[in-house]
Amino acid sequence: MATTYFTEDHEWIRVEDGVATVGITDYAQEQLGDLVFVELPEAGKTLAKGDTAVVVESVKAASDVYAPADGEVTVVNEALAGDPSLVNSSPAGDGWLWKMSLADASQLDGLMDEAAYKAHVS
Template identity: 60%
Template sequence: MSEVKFSDDHEWVRIEGDVATVGITTFAQQQLGDVVYVEVPEAGTAVEKGGEVAVVESVKAASELYAPIDGEVVESNGGLADDPAAVNSDPEGEGWFFKMKITNAGQLDELMDEAAYKAFVESQS
């Protein structure tokens, strides 16, 4: 069974065993507008919590995606290079950015569950 957590940078993290799939939330995608370019990290890239790990550009703005936890990238969604609009159509599904091996599971406790994230988003508006 997988568990989904959220960062205050509007990333979602789906945890399955010791692997986390990471993408941007529907809220973040709505703020960006039409996504036209995505740059994802290569497999083998070590990432640190809070470090820049990917780039997403829309017709409105360019934005960085930050690592929600420490880990090592094990797979990237290469399909986003050809179809960055997948981030708009399915941000919390087919529009995922990368998968990473979790190296510090304790950091997951610092992320929000869905109810806390919804309250966080409501407090931002």
């Protein structure tokens, strides 16, 4: 079963069978507006919690997406190169940004669950 956590910076991280998938929340994509470009990390890149992992550019602004935990990028969502709007249309689905192996799963304990995140943005 997958467990999803949320950061104060509006990233989500879903962990299933030891693989963590990361994206931005629906709230974040609404604030950004229509995305026109997504700069993804390279597979194999090591990230520390809080590092800038991705830059998303919308018609309004460019924004950094931060790593919610330490780990190594294993896969990036190549579909976003041709269609960055997937992040807008399906931020928690087809619009995921990257997958990573976690170096320290205990870092997830400091993140919010969905109820706490909803309270955070309301």
